[in-house]
Amino acid sequence: MKKLTIPISGMHCASCAMNIERRLKKLKGMNEVNVNYATNRGTVEYDESKVRLDDIKGTIEGLGYTPHMPEEAEGKTASPRKASKAPPSPEEMEDQEKAEREKEIAGLKQRLIVSALLTIPVVALALPEMLKNGQASLIEYPEFFMKNMAMLQFLLIVPILIVNRDFFTRGARGLMALMPGMDSLVALGVGTASVYSAAVGFGFIAGSVYFETAALLLTFILLGKYLESAAKGKTSEAIKKLMGLQPKTARLVRDDKEMEIPIDQVVAGDIVLVRPGERIPVDGTVTEGMSSVDESMVTGESIPSHKTKGDPVIGGTINKTGSFRFKATRVGGETMLAQIIRLVEDAQGSKAPIQRLADIVAGYFVWGVIACALIAFGYWYMVAHESFLFSISILVSTLIIACPCAMGLATPTAVMLGTGKGAENGVLFKKAEALEMLHKSSIVLFDKTGTITKGEAVVTDVVAFGMKADELLTIAAGAEAGSEHHLGQAILRKAKEKRLKISEPKKFEAIPGHGVEVAFGKIRVLVGNQRLMEGKGISVDESSRKKMHALEIEGKSVVMVGIGDHLAGLIAIADTIKDHSKAAIDELKKMGYETAMITGDNERTAMAVAKQAGIDRVLAHVLPEDKAKEVKRLQSEGERVVFVGDGINDAPALAQANIGVAIGAGTDVAIESADVVLVKSDLRDIVTAIKLSRYSLDKIKQNLFWAFFYNSIGIPVAMGALYPFTGFLLNPVVAGAAMAFSSVSVVSNSLLMRGWKPQKKG
Numbered sequence: 001m002k003k004l005t006i007p008i009s010g011m012h013c014a015s016c017a018m019n020i021e022r023r024l025k026k027l028k029g030m031n032e033v034n035v036n037y038a039t040n041r042g043t044v045e046y047d048e049s050k051v052r053l054d055d056i057k058g059t060i061e062g063l064g065y066t067p068h069m070p071e072e073a074e075g076k077t078a079s080p081r082k083a084s085k086a087p088p089s090p091e092e093m094e095d096q097e098k099a100e101r102e103k104e105i106a107g108l109k110q111r112l113i114v115s116a117l118l119t120i121p122v123v124a125l126a127l128p129e130m131l132k133n134g135q136a137s138l139i140e141y142p143e144f145f146m147k148n149m150a151m152l153q154f155l156l157i158v159p160i161l162i163v164n165r166d167f168f169t170r171g172a173r174g175l176m177a178l179m180p181g182m183d184s185l186v187a188l189g190v191g192t193a194s195v196y197s198a199a200v201g202f203g204f205i206a207g208s209v210y211f212e213t214a215a216l217l218l219t220f221i222l223l224g225k226y227l228e229s230a231a232k233g234k235t236s237e238a239i240k241k242l243m244g245l246q247p248k249t250a251r252l253v254r255d256d257k258e259m260e261i262p263i264d265q266v267v268a269g270d271i272v273l274v275r276p277g278e279r280i281p282v283d284g285t286v287t288e289g290m291s292s293v294d295e296s297m298v299t300g301e302s303i304p305s306h307k308t309k310g311d312p313v314i315g316g317t318i319n320k321t322g323s324f325r326f327k328a329t330r331v332g333g334e335t336m337l338a339q340i341i342r343l344v345e346d347a348q349g350s351k352a353p354i355q356r357l358a359d360i361v362a363g364y365f366v367w368g369v370i371a372c373a374l375i376a377f378g379y380w381y382m383v384a385h386e387s388f389l390f391s392i393s394i395l396v397s398t399l400i401i402a403c404p405c406a407m408g409l410a411t412p413t414a415v416m417l418g419t420g421k422g423a424e425n426g427v428l429f430k431k432a433e434a435l436e437m438l439h440k441s442s443i444v445l446f447d448k449t450g451t452i453t454k455g456e457a458v459v460t461d462v463v464a465f466g467m468k469a470d471e472l473l474t475i476a477a478g479a480e481a482g483s484e485h486h487l488g489q490a491i492l493r494k495a496k497e498k499r500l501k502i503s504e505p506k507k508f509e510a511i512p513g514h515g516v517e518v519a520f521g522k523i524r525v526l527v528g529n530q531r532l533m534e535g536k537g538i539s540v541d542e543s544s545r546k547k548m549h550a551l552e553i554e555g556k557s558v559v560m561v562g563i564g565d566h567l568a569g570l571i572a573i574a575d576t577i578k579d580h581s582k583a584a585i586d587e588l589k590k591m592g593y594e595t596a597m598i599t600g601d602n603e604r605t606a607m608a609v610a611k612q613a614g615i616d617r618v619l620a621h622v623l624p625e626d627k628a629k630e631v632k633r634l635q636s637e638g639e640r641v642v643f644v645g646d647g648i649n650d651a652p653a654l655a656q657a658n659i660g661v662a663i664g665a666g667t668d669v670a671i672e673s674a675d676v677v678l679v680k681s682d683l684r685d686i687v688t689a690i691k692l693s694r695y696s697l698d699k700i701k702q703n704l705f706w707a708f709f710y711n712s713i714g715i716p717v718a719m720g721a722l723y724p725f726t727g728f729l730l731n732p733v734v735a736g737a738a739m740a741f742s743s744v745s746v747v748s749n750s751l752l753m754r755g756w757k758p759q760k761k762g
Contacts, residue, residue, distance in 0.1 A: 001031055006042045006056075008035065009104055010065040010170065012225065015181035015366050017408060019174065023059050027051050038412030040101070042067070063177060064170035068100060101229075108226040111163050115222055119215040122156045125149050126212040150201030153211035161194065164218050180366040186221060188370070189399035190214050193732065196392055208389060210396075213732050217400055220737045227744045228409070245316035245337060250281035253325060270328045274319045282315040282331045289324030293317050340679065343428045347419040352432035354700055355411035358707070365402070369715065373398040376719035393732060397718040401735035406710060406742045410703030413750035418696030425758050426664070426680040427689045434675035436700070438659050438693035440640055444588055444686065445619075445631065447645035447653075448599035448606065449486060451663055452585075452613050452683070453575040455646075457490035460556060461572035463547055472569040474500045476561050479518040479527045482508045487559055488516065488527070490573050513600055513623035515559070526562035529602070538562040544570065555608030557601055577613050584683035585614045591690065594639075598622050598630060598653075624649035628656040644678075644686060661686060688758040699753055703746045710742050 011017055017037040024033045024042070029050025035042040044056060053069065060067040128139045128146065145152065161168070171187030174180040197209040249260050253271045263281050266272070271287065274280055280293070292304035295317045304320050307313060313326050316337040332338065373395050381391035415432045422429050429435045446452050464472040477495030480488030481504055495502055505518035505525070515528015517536070526536055530548075533540055540548075540560070544567055548558045556572040585595050596617035599606045606620040619630050627645075631653050634641050643650070643657035651673040654660030662674035663681045678685040718735050722728045 001045050002048050003043065003045045004053075006044065006060075007068040007100060008040055008042050008060060008065050009068070009100055010166070011035075011037050011040060012170075012182045015179075015408070016065065016183075019063055019177075019179035019181055020060055020065060022179065023063060023177070024056065027055055027059060036412055037408045038416055062173070063179065064173040064183075105226070105229050108222060108229060112219070112222045112226050114163050115160050115215070115219045118156050118160050119212075119219045122153050122160075122215040123212045125153050125156075126209075129208065150197070150209050150211070153209060154198060154201050157194065157211050157215050160215050160218055161190075164222065167218070167221075180370065182366070184366060185369060185399045185402055186217075188373075189396045189732070190217050192392065192399070193217070193396050210392075210732075213396070217396075217732060221400075224741055224744055227741075228747055245279065247279045247281045247316075251275075264332065266328055266331050268328055268331055270331075271325055272328055273323065273325050274313075275323045276319060276321055278319050280313050280315055280317050280319060280326075282328045283335045284313055284315075284326040284328045284330075286311045286313060286324055286326045289322060291322035291324050292320040294320055340423065340428060343430050343677065344419055344423045347415070347429045347431055347435070352411055352415055352436040352700065354436055354697070354704070355432075358407045358410060358704060361407060361708075365407070365711075369399065369402040372402075372715055372719060380720060390729075393729070394718070394720050396732040397730045397735040398715060400732055401714045401718040401730070401738055402711060406707035406746045407704070409743055409746050409750075410707045411700050413747050414696050414699040414703060414753065417750050417753035418692055418699075421753060421756050422689065422692055425685070425688055425692075426678065426682065427685050427692065428664075428677040428679060429689075430675055430677065434659055435693055435696050438642065438676065439690045439697065441593065441642040441658060441690075442638075442640045443594040443596055443617075443634060444642045444644065445596045445598055445634070445657070446585075446615070446683075447627075447643075447650050448597050448601065448609060449575060450646045451644055452581045452597060452615075453577050453609065455486060455575065457486050457557070457573045457575045459490055459494035459571060460574045461551060462569065463572070464569040465544070465567060467568065469569075470498065470500060472561055473498070473571070474502060475520075475525055475563065475568070476527050476559070476571055478503045478505060478520065479508075479516055479525045479561075481505070482518075483510060483516050485510075486575075487557060487573050491527075491559065491571060512625070524562075524564060527559060530560060533560050533562050533567060536562065538565060538567055540567055549604060552602060552604035553608060555605060555612065557605050575609075577609065578683060580682055580684045581613050584687055587684070587687045588690075589614070589616070591687070593690075596634075598627055600624065625652075628652035631656045642686075644683070646681075661689070691758065692756070695753070695756055699750055703749055706749070707742070707746055710738075714738060714742075 008020065011020075017035040020042060021033050021035045024030055024035075024044060027046075029047040030044065031047065032045040033042070034044075042060070046056070057067050057069055125141075125145065126149070128141060129149070140146070141149075167183050168187045168191065171180070171183035171185075174184045175187075193210040193214040196205075197211045197214065199205050200209050201211075246263065248263055250263050250266045250270075251258055251260050251273045252266070253273050258273060266282055272281060272284060274291075276291070286307050286309050288309065290306070290308045293307050293313060294304050295314060307324065312329075314337070315330075315335040330336070333342070376398050377391045377395040380386040380394050381388060411432075415435060418435050419429045419432070422435070429438075449455050449457075459473075462469040462473050473491070473495050477492050477500065480491050481502060483489070492502075503520060505520050507519035509517045511517060511528065511532060514532040514535070515526065517532075518525050518527075526532055526538065530540055548560075548570055551558050551570070551572040554572075554574075556574045559571045559573060561568045561571065588595055594617065595615050596619060597606065597610050597613070597615045598619040599609075600622055601609075601620055603618065603620040606618045609615075610618045622630055627650065631641050631643055635656075635658070641657045642659045642661060643653045644661040644663070645654055646663035650662075654662060654673040654675075659676060660674040661676045661678060664677055664679035676689055678689070714735070717728075718730045720729060
């Protein structure tokens with residue numbers, strides 16, 4: 001299966017997006033289709049052996065929209081230079097989409113100016129008729145204008161209809177394809193008013209002309225679309241800010257010469273020179289020099305990080321003091337900044353579950369509006385015996401006041417702002433569902449090591465039985481030389497600090513969740529927990545248990561060392577909790593969430609750490625492969641679980657949880673499995689994420705309420721529901737203005753989210 005994101009221009013409402021989705025899903029070989037009206041993008045996953053890209057492109061174009069296929073999708077051959085470099089960065093793709101967006105806004109602006117300038121004289125010519133009081137009018141024009149008013153209006157409105165022909169061509173295509181959208185409603189409403197007025201103006205039928213109504217309708221609708229497009233552009237400000245962190249050029253050193261080249265020409269392996277005050281262009285490793293680098297955009301640390309030879313640097317961060325050179329390791333779309341941008345873009349393009357209701361309604365909405373308009377026309381003309389002009393006015397008002405745009409924008413604009421604000425504050429929502437569902441959780445389950453604790457284990461006590469402490473430490477360090485476990489690494493570091501001579505074992509076997517078994521010649525050595533010792537036939541006497549328990553009560557993890565067939569000693573290792581862990585957990589509890597910790601440690605050690613952090617519930621003695629089972633067990637009890645972890649062995653639990661949250665400094669596998677990523681590795685950001693989730697859903701609900709409320713009230717009023725009781729009849733021009741500004745109000749409500757700021761405690 002191949003996945004492709006396609007920018008699509010020409011969509012004017014949620015029905016447009018739904019129509020494209022439905023038609024693409026009918027293509028054989030399509031696995032998944034998601035078209036987002038707010039982002040003007042479609043994401044398709046398809047089987048290349050069953051469906052061609054030309055079919056996808058042709059299907060979208062057949063509905064009257066313009067897909068902007070990527071170069072590789074259209075079969076264009078890249079230049080030799082471009083073929084050798086990294087994939088295009090999100091910034092390059094954003095530049096192209098920005099250009100398309102600006103082109104669309106500029107086109108709307110030009111059409112709006114032309115329409116407004118021509119509408120003014122059309123309305124002016126209609127004033128004598130509009131201001132009639134009996135047979136006389138408050139305004140009188142020269143005889144030529146009075147006699148030829150309809151013809152002059154006709155000549156003025158024709159250019160307005162021509163510059164706005166897209167409404168009619170797309171509307172007609174939608175109707176012919178039996179997939180009408182907002183354009184179809186506009187085409188029917190304005191078209192009906194224009195054709196009827198032309199028939200009157202040319203003397204085919206008697207009545208009054210509606211040219212000024214048609215002109216004002218198109219102008220108001222254009223104004224609404226222009227304001228909506230401009231507002232939609234502001235919803236992606238977070239992406240633009242992230243893009244702004246990427247320098248445009250890089251200073252390379254080649255053949256001992258400095259040269260400045262565009263950032264997209266940097267390739268992995270290039271040596272890059274960075275001077276004080278400059279942004280680091282790409283990810284890499286320092287090869288020469290030293291400096292302090294402001295990495296706050298990634299780590300959240302306000303104190304600059306000291307960099308020397310061998311240290312990693314991140315593209316987009318700021319070099320503060322000295323100059324240094326580094327070797328580029330990840331460029332273009334592979335840099336950390338590019339990956340962050342891509343995650344935000346993916347989230348903004350995805351759909352929240354709550355949007356399904358709006359999508360279902362939008363799918364049938366236009367047909368329902370057309371039916372309502374025809375029913376209203378038939379009732380007033382054939383049943384109530386009102387005039388044809390009266391009934392036409394009802395028909396046009398009903399067609400024009402309906403607004404599928406507001407429903408289509410209600411959810412995605414809030415999602416775009418919510419995910420954007422998250423990115424600004426170090427919280428990456430990988431999909432809209434996570435943004436909606438996170439705050440609905442009931443329990444937050446934390447992995448211990450590297451999540452609640454710093455993950456920097458330090459040996460605090462070495463208790464040897466029948467030998468010197470350094471001898472025991474030397475043997476244990478040799479056994480752990482091939483281990484990647486954090487406790488084993490702590491033992492190894494301690495031995496190196498003491499400059500002990502470490503021998504490598506001839507045989508090494510890691511036993512997950514238990515420890516390691518090695519051999520030095522014919523001597524067997526076991527380093528691990530009590531289960532490992534007892535499982536391998538080494539007994540643990542009461543005295544050793546008491547010493548171990550005393551250390552565990554202090555919150556230390558105890559590693560046993562077995563040599564041959566006897567217990568040789570204990571090594572205690574402590575891992576302190578992170579600075580902000582307790583503050584984050586206290587805040588979660590105040591917000592009504594239960595907190596829990598899962599660990600492979602024994603219960604006493606786990607309880608000591610939990611007490612320090614303020615954790616409610618402890619799941620101890622859990623093997624790595626059983627973490628996901630524990631999450632599933634909690635879910636079977638009715639809990640909605642948020643799992644927070646950082647390691648490779650956390651990936652299954654992250655995937656099993658209702659919402660998986662990965663610590664940003666964790667492994668790529670954990671981040672890939674998670675729904676939310678805390679870039680700064682600050683646990684207080686889980687509080688930020690939940691608060692942002694709540695706030696975003698509130699905005700979505702507000703938007704949906706006003707969108708549905710507007711249509712549920714506006715359509716009956718336009719159909720003449722109030723006329724028998726109050727004599728009030730909605731003017732089609734007022735209906736058009738209301739429709740135009742309904743979607744603007746929804747977007748504006750979402751834009752209020754730009755002022756949201758997290759409040760971190762502790």
